[in-house]
Amino acid sequence: MTTYWISNKKYWCKMCKIWCDAKLSQIKKHKSGNKHKEKYKNLIDRNRKIKYTQENNDQNRLLELNKIRKKALVSFKMKPRASLIGTFLLKNINFK
């Protein structure tokens, strides 16, 4: 009778990018470790920064569009012929 080696099931930690035993106790031990906790904290911080940056970019874009809109309105007021159509278009454009 031959014996052959069967490997234990493994658990892949996406955050640490390492394999560990798939036993529940080993997974819990890994997740309670300092290395895993620090990676988790870094991931959350990174996501928070990305979200904050995106929100800021959206706000800046809206501010820029509003500045352009105001300048265009002023420009149209100086040119009576274009003002009717231009003012109508600018008031009905949704910048969001």
Ligand SMILES: [Zn+2]
């Ligand atoms: Zn981990």
